[in-house]
Amino acid sequence: MKALVTGAGGFLGGYVVDELLRRGHEVHALMRPSRELPSEWEGRGVKRVALDLRDRGDGLSHALADCDAVFHLAATTSGTWRSMFDTTVTATERLVDTMRADGWRGRLVHVSSFSVYGLNQVRAHSKIDESTPLEPNPRLRDDYAWTKWLQERVVRELQAESDVEVAIVRPGIIYGPGRAFQHQLGRELSPNALLMYGGLVTMRLNFVENTASLLAECGESPRAAGEIFNAVDPRPQRQYEYARRWRDADPDNRKVIPFPLFALRLFGAGLTRAEKAGVAVSPPSFLDPYKLKPAYADFRYDTSKATRVLGWQPPVSREQALDKTFAEVGP
Amino acid sequence: MSSDPGQAPLRAAIVGLGAISFEHIEKLQLLDEVRIAGVCDLDATVTKAVCERYGIGPAFTDFDRMLAEAQPDVVHVLTPPQSHRPLAIAALEAGSHVLVEKPIAPTAEDYAAMRDAARSADRHLVENYNWRQAAVVRRAVELQRSGAIGDVVHVEVVFGGILSGGGGPVSDRDVVHFSHALPGGALQNFASHPVSIALSFMDDVVGVSTMRRRLDPAMQSEDELRALIAGERTSGLVSVTRHAEPPAFLLRVSGTEGAIEADIYNDRLYVAGPGGGLAKVVNGMRQGLNLIGGTAGLFAKTLTSRLDHFEGLENLLEGLYGAVRDGGEPPVTGAEMDAVNDVMFKVFSSEGQL
Numbered sequence: 001m002k003a004l005v006t007g008a009g010g011f012l013g014g015y016v017v018d019e020l021l022r023r024g025h026e027v028h029a030l031m032r033p034s035r036e037l038p039s040e041w042e043g044r045g046v047k048r049v050a051l052d053l054r055d056r057g058d059g060l061s062h063a064l065a066d067c068d069a070v071f072h073l074a075a076t077t078s079g080t081w082r083s084m085f086d087t088t089v090t091a092t093e094r095l096v097d098t099m100r101a102d103g104w105r106g107r108l109v110h111v112s113s114f115s116v117y118g119l120n121q122v123r124a125h126s127k128i129d130e131s132t133p134l135e136p137n138p139r140l141r142d143d144y145a146w147t148k149w150l151q152e153r154v155v156r157e158l159q160a161e162s163d164v165e166v167a168i169v170r171p172g173i174i175y176g177p178g179r180a181f182q183h184q185l186g187r188e189l190s191p192n193a194l195l196m197y198g199g200l201v202t203m204r205l206n207f208v209e210n211t212a213s214l215l216a217e218c219g220e221s222p223r224a225a226g227e228i229f230n231a232v233d234p235r236p237q238r239q240y241e242y243a244r245r246w247r248d249a250d251p252d253n254r255k256v257i258p259f260p261l262f263a264l265r266l267f268g269a270g271l272t273r274a275e276k277a278g279v280a281v282s283p284p285s286f287l288d289p290y291k292l293k294p295a296y297a298d299f300r301y302d303t304s305k306a307t308r309v310l311g312w313q314p315p316v317s318r319e320q321a322l323d324k325t326f327a328e329v330g331p
Numbered sequence: 332m333s334s335d336p337g338q339a340p341l342r343a344a345i346v347g348l349g350a351i352s353f354e355h356i357e358k359l360q361l362l363d364e365v366r367i368a369g370v371c372d373l374d375a376t377v378t379k380a381v382c383e384r385y386g387i388g389p390a391f392t393d394f395d396r397m398l399a400e401a402q403p404d405v406v407h408v409l410t411p412p413q414s415h416r417p418l419a420i421a422a423l424e425a426g427s428h429v430l431v432e433k434p435i436a437p438t439a440e441d442y443a444a445m446r447d448a449a450r451s452a453d454r455h456l457v458e459n460y461n462w463r464q465a466a467v468v469r470r471a472v473e474l475q476r477s478g479a480i481g482d483v484v485h486v487e488v489v490f491g492g493i494l495s496g497g498g499g500p501v502s503d504r505d506v507v508h509f510s511h512a513l514p515g516g517a518l519q520n521f522a523s524h525p526v527s528i529a530l531s532f533m534d535d536v537v538g539v540s541t542m543r544r545r546l547d548p549a550m551q552s553e554d555e556l557r558a559l560i561a562g563e564r565t566s567g568l569v570s571v572t573r574h575a576e577p578p579a580f581l582l583r584v585s586g587t588e589g590a591i592e593a594d595i596y597n598d599r600l601y602v603a604g605p606g607g608g609l610a611k612v613v614n615g616m617r618q619g620l621n622l623i624g625g626t627a628g629l630f631a632k633t634l635t636s637r638l639d640h641f642e643g644l645e646n647l648l649e650g651l652y653g654a655v656r657d658g659g660e661p662p663v664t665g666a667e668m669d670a671v672n673d674v675m676f677k678v679f680s681s682e683g684q685l
Contacts, residue, residue, distance in 0.1 A: 034504035052505040080350035083500040085377055093376050139384045150380055271635060281635035 001107075002026045003219060004063055006053060006095070007073030009035040011179055012111070015212035016071055017046060023216055028067055030074070053091035060098045069107040069219045070095070075151065081143040088147040089154065096158045105163045107225065109218045112152040112170045114204055114230070115145035119294035129302040130170075130228045140290045165225035167218040171211050172204030172232040172301065179208070180246055180325050184295055185239055187286070192254045194247075198261030199240040201298050204232045207321035210314040217312045224310060232301040235318050242322075249326035261296055268292055341652055342368035344403035344427070346394055346418055347410030348377050350500070351432060354641045355407050356385050358648050365652055369401030394418060398425040404655055405430060411509035412520075416441040419456065420448040428455040428655050430648075433523035435668065437513050439676040446665065457651055457663045460527035460671070462580070464643035464650075464662055467598050471582060471591050472531050479602055480586030486532045486567040487585075488525035492578025492596065493571070494518075494554055507551060515679025516552025518543065522571050522678060525580075527671045528595075529560060529567040532584050536670065537561050539677040546574050558678045592618075598638060599625035 003020050007013045008029035020027050021044050029037060030049040037048040051059045053074055064070070072095060076087040099108070117128065118135040135141060138149035152168065159166035173182050181188055184204070186197035214231050218224040240258075247254045268287035275282045285291060306312045316324070343365050345352060359365055371391040372378045382388040391397035398406070398421065406422035408415055408431045415436055419429045429449070435458040436442040449456035462468060475483060494501055494517050501508045501517055510520035530536070538561040545553045555574065560567040580595035593600040601621040603614045632638040639645075650662035 032505045054506050079499050081353060082348065082350045082377070083503070085380070086506070089380065090374060090376050146384070267634070281637060284633060284636045287634070 001069050001219065002028065002067045003069045003071060004028045004030055004049065004067040005071045005073065006030045006091075007075065007111075010073060011176070012174055012208060012211060013073050014038070015176070015208045016073060016215055017041065019209070019212040019216045020071075020219070021046070023220070025216075025219075028063065030063060053094055054086050056094070060095065061102055064098060064102060064104050067106065069109065070099075071109045071111075071215055071219060072155075073111045075111070075148065077144055081147070084143055084147045085150075089150045092151045092154050096154055099158065099164055100162060103163075105165075107165045107167065107219055108155070108158070109215050109224075110152070110155045110166060110168045111215065112155070112168050112228075113145070113148040114170055114172050114232075115141065115294065116149045116152050116170060117294075119297065119299070120290055122299070124293075124297040125300065127300045127302050128230070130230055130305055137290075141294070142285070142291060145294075159226065167224040167226070168228040169211070169215055169218060170228065170230050172206040172230070174206050174208050174211050175325060176208030176321075177325055177327065180249075182242070185243055185246075186259065189257075192250070194243060194254070194256050196239055196243050196256050196258045197264060197296055199238070199243070199258050201239050201261070201296050202236045202300070203239060203242055204299075204301050205237060205242065206231045206233050207314070207316050207318075207325070209316045209324075210321070213315050214306055214312060217306075217310050221310050221312075227305075227309060229306045229309075230301065230303050231306070232303045233314055233318060233321070234303060236301055237318070245322050245326055264292060264296075265289065338364070338656070340364050340366040341404040341655060342366055342402060343405050343407065344369040344371070344397055344401045345407045345409060346371040346397070347408065347414075347432075348372040348374070348381050349409055349411075352381070352407075352409050354644055355409060355648075356381070356387065358641065358645045360385065361645065362648060362652060364656070365648075368403055369397040371397045395421065398422060398427070403427045405652065408432065412437050412513060413509065416445055419445050423448045423452040423454050423456065426452070426454070428457075428651070430457045430459060430651060432459050434458075434513070434519055434675060435523075435672065437519070439672070442672050442676070446669070449665075455651065455654065455661050456665070456668075457647075457661050458523065458668050458671070459644065459647065460523060460663055460667075461641060461643035461647055462524040462595065463527040463531060464646040465595060465598075466642060466646070467593050467595055467600050468528055468531075468582065468643070469646070470600055471584065471593050474591055474600075474602060475532055475584055475586070479589065480584060480591055481588030481605075483532050483534075483565045483584060483586050485565065485585045486529045487570075487581075487583045488529045488567070489570045489572065489575075489579060489581045490521065490525040491570075491572045491575050492580065493521050494550075494573040502550070504551075511551040513552075513679075515543070515675075517550070518553055518556045518571050519675070519679050522556060522558070522569065523671060523675060525569045525571060526558070526560075526674050526678070527667070528582060529569050530667070530670050530674065533560065533562040533565040533567050535563050536674060537563055539674055541678050543679075556678070558674070560674060594625070596640070597625065597629050598632070599629070601625075 003025050009031040028047045028049050032052050033050045049063045076084045118133050138146045187195040243256045247256050268283045268289045271283040367387040375392050378390040382390045406427045406429050408418050412434050422429045510517040513519040540559045542557045543553045544555050556571040558569045582593040584591040588605050590603045654661040
């Protein structure tokens with residue numbers, strides 16, 4: 001297959017390009033004009049498509065005409081709400097509109113997010129799978145969740161009414177070498193100090209090579225068309241287990257300071273009640289119960305669908321993934 | 332604003348859904364007697380999403396159509412400054428009052444055209460100096476005007492924590508941020524805040540001397556500014572800094588009988604008395620207690636979301652809509668805007684450059 005990868009310059013993008021190459025596909029890496037193609041890709045026949053998805057113009061049409069699958073990874077996780085909106089929602093709408101206008105027929109593998117689920121509406125400890133209802137109030141979540149929710153809606157509309165074969169993957173928290181710290185642990189006080197909220201919360205971790213493998217599988221397998229898959233590694237870990245690995249990678253310098261989650265919850269709930277009673281206070285983002293619960297409630301993640309439907313298994317075990325992630329910093 | 336159930340709500344319209352627009356929408360939604368009657372952006376996707384998010388509308392992508400259909404009392408012009416002039420003039424000519432985001436215009440000529448249009452339409456034209464309207468700055472101005480520090484000798488304003496690198500739209504290398512195309516680059520996008528604060532304490536300006544430079548070669552325009560403003564008897568020094576840490580917004584007004592010091596981001600203000608006698612000890616103790624109390628208060632405000640960096644916008648909107656409803660002057664006057672922009676255009680022209 002000839003695969004166009006958007007967001008190829010990003011963290012996950014690099015792994016997806018590698019995985020597609022490993023599987024013998026031709027890769028067109030769509031990267032912002034300011035990004036260079038890594039030299040190791042040049043030798044492996046990767047074609048660079050220098051394009052910013054926010055730009056209008058016919059560059060995208062040409063790029064699509066050349067490919068039979070699109071892996072849509074492009075999105076932004078920081079900046080102002082408007083810059084996140086442009087790079088996540090508007091860019092996706094432009095991609096989808098171009099597919100419609102050109103009558104493009106191929107496979108679109110879209111990278112969504114766990115943040116599209118309505119995790120405030122389900123009880124703690126319950127099972128989360130692809131049938132869990134979507135967030136009914138995305139504007140009450142953070143700007144990332146809001147823009148990813150809107151972005152997925154654009155893709156689902158395409159899935160519902162076009163000939164494009166759409167597969168949607170909703171990864172949990174993607175981690176790997178160079179991206180070890182995760183917000184589901186708590187707050188990063190400094191690069192070497194972690195304020196861990198709670199300790200017992202089950203993290204929805206997904207090792208980046210496993211995410212890339214599932215995405216490639218969704219591009220290849222005919223059974224993926226029209227489907228949605230969650231991507232969370234099996235045998236999930238609790239915060240303290242992951243935090244211990246993070247600390248042990250550099251035990252002389254790194255510190256994990258546990259902070260009781262119930263204190264955050266109690267204070268946040270108190271502020272919310274006071275606000276409703278008319279007091280001029282409201283919980284700041286990190287105490288807002290509506291934002292706390294999706295990150296720090298304990299859920300069970302059922303990720304059997306990808307195995308059931310696609311026959312796919314994550315290639316990297318949890319132990320191997322942790323070894324790879326924490327290998328670069330040692331005592 | 333006082334509540335009068337007999338009157339129809341004032342109609343607000345917004346053009347330009349950049350990052351700042353959420354602040355305007357959220358503050359407008361706090362005002363009982365104002366209704367958002369139209370929202371406009373060239374990008375239909377973002378317009379629809381924002382209207383849906385806040386339950387407002389209708390959404391427009393055509394500004395003239397919005398003016399005709401929404402019939403706004405006040406138009407908030409929040410687009411990049413290069414488009415302020417035609418949008419503001421069209422709104423004024425349609426009979427609306429206009430609030431324009433800072434900087435009001437890239438050039439003196441654009442600004443003059445907007446002021447003329449406001450005068451001939453007999454409508455308010457207000458530039459958003461929201462930090463000037465923050466409670467802590469208002470308190471400093473009241474204290475100085477009540478004679479708490481005697482006559483002003485010198486004002487210093489340091490404005491940092493802006494233009495941050497990495498990830499923000501100002502450092503985007505692919506879709507270049509509008510501010511870099513201003514005659515004064517990204518600095519011109521921010522300098523109205525400290526200049527409007529400094530001038531609140533000064534007498535008539537007689538000269539300006541500036542230093543502008545780029546310390547970060549990856550920035551697409553200059554990132555450090557010092558402007559020395561000479562008044563008839565007072566002086567002001569305005570710094571806009573990207574590189575100084577920690578990010579701070581500081582005001583110091585030195586008078587013949589004392590000084591006012593304000594930490595604007597952290598909502599803390601302290602008045603030092605004149606020297607002599609036990610002044611060193613008394614001033615030191617007062618400053619220490621102020622710092623301890625202010626920091627405890629800051630912590631409490633952070634935990635309860637009461638530290639609001641757009642409180643000044645709320646104050647400004649209350650004043651502006653009050654003036655539209657009841658007559659009277661809005662919180663930002665034409666004379667103040669003339670003075671601020673006169674300094675702004677001098678700072679960002681080549682004259683007086685060190």
